[in-house]
Amino acid sequence: EAGVTQFPSHSVIEKGQTVTLRCDPISGHDNLYWYRRVMGKEIKFLLHFVKESKQDESGMPNNRFLAERTGGTYSTLKVQPAELEDSGVYFCASSQVIAGGQYEQFFGPGTRLTVL
Amino acid sequence: AQSVTQLDSHVSVSEGTPVLLRCNYSSSYSPSLFWYVQHPNKGLQLLLKYTSAATLVKGINGFEAEFKKSETSFHLTKPSAHMSDAAEYFCVVSEVGRNNFNKFYFGSGTKLNVKP
Numbered sequence: 719e720a721g722v723t724q725f726p727s728h729s730v731i732e733k734g735q736t737v738t739l740r741c742d743p744i745s746g747h748d749n750l751y752w753y754r755r756v757m758g759k760e761i762k763f764l765l766h767f768v769k770e771s772k773q774d775e776s777g778m779p780n781n782r783f784l785a786e787r788t789g790g791t792y793s794t795l796k797v798q799p800a801e802l803e804d805s806g807v808y809f810c811a812s813s814q815v816i817a818g819g820q821y822e823q824f825f826g827p828g829t830r831l832t833v834l
Numbered sequence: 835a836q837s838v839t840q841l842d843s844h845v846s847v848s849e850g851t852p853v854l855l856r857c858n859y860s861s862s863y864s865p866s867l868f869w870y871v872q873h874p875n876k877g878l879q880l881l882l883k884y885t886s887a888a889t890l891v892k893g894i895n896g897f898e899a900e901f902k903k904s905e906t907s908f909h910l911t912k913p914s915a916h917m918s919d920a921a922e923y924f925c926v927v928s929e930v931g932r933n934n935f936n937k938f939y940f941g942s943g944t945k946l947n948v949k950p
Contacts, residue, residue: 722877735922749935761924761940773935809878813933823938825870825878 720744722826724810730832736798739829743792743812750793751813751823752785756806764808768792779804800833807831836861836927847934849950853897853912855944857925860906865935867908868897868926878924884908895919920948 725744731737732827743750752764765775769790778785784803787793795806807830811823841856859865866885870878881891889901895918899910908925927943 727875749904751938753938753940760942763937764940766935766937768935774937821936822868822880822883824880827875827877 722810722812722824724826726788726829728830728832730834731800732834733802734799736796737800737831739795739797739808739831740801741793741810741826742796744824746813747812747824748790749815749823750787751811751814752793752795752812753797753809754806755809755828756803761809762793797831800831802833803820805833806830815828836845836929836939838925838927838939838941839923842944843942844874844945844947846857846947846949847915849917853910853915853946854919855910855923855925855946856891857908857910857941859908859925859927861927863929866928866930867899867901868928868938869893869897869908869910870924870926871921872924881923883912888894895942915946915948917948917950920946921946922946 725740748769750767753761755761763777766773767787770787783798807828809828810826813823837860840859846861869881870880871881872891881897884891884901893900897912922943922945924943927939928936
């Protein structure tokens with residue numbers, strides 16, 4: 719079974735440019751999460767999709783970030799325009815739903831974003 | 835709200851000696867707790883999880899963790915370190931939010947170095 723994949727693995731852009739990150743979850747997983755780790759800090763939740771719907775986007779830093787999951791399969795996270803403080807590693811995770819609500823999330827390798 | 839404190843940012847042990855990675859948490863509810871490991875250029879992999887069953891949890895690769903409610907701790911241990919254990923380890927607290935979906939809160943990570 720293929721795991722969670724993310725593309726690109728690395729992205730270097732200049733301040734003011736736009737970048738789109740992609741995540742392909744494990745097939746059949748309705749839940750898809752985005753997280754971010756800024757250098758030296760902990761991994762922080764950004765948002766959560768259930769199928770194509772945004773269940774919780776309380777972690778999105780500001781309106782320069784736009785996440786989509788059209789059709790409930792892969793997801794994209796667009797940053798426009800990028801700022802220096804957006805640099806970090808962006809992780810995607812997916813999961814199934816199990817009764818009781820506590821279940822493992824499967825993580826991708828992350829996309830390292832560097833904004834110059 | 836949940837929070838997680840990993841008390842050591844770096845731990846160095848010799849191969850064959852015990853490993854102890856410390857984690858304390860705060861939680862308003864009965865928490866679920868996880869340990870994940872990240873090897874270089876890989877996604878986060880689940881080591882073990884505690885979900886209100888046995889307080890001593892056994893995971894993969896010989897790791898285990900003990901949930902101690904009175905100490906609000908969930909320390910990760912292994913009797914004998916192997917070179918392949920060198921990686922970054924994350925303690926995670928899960929909160930069940932709206933509509934019974936869980937939300938992860940990460941510690942800042944502990945980098946484990948294993949010396950030959």
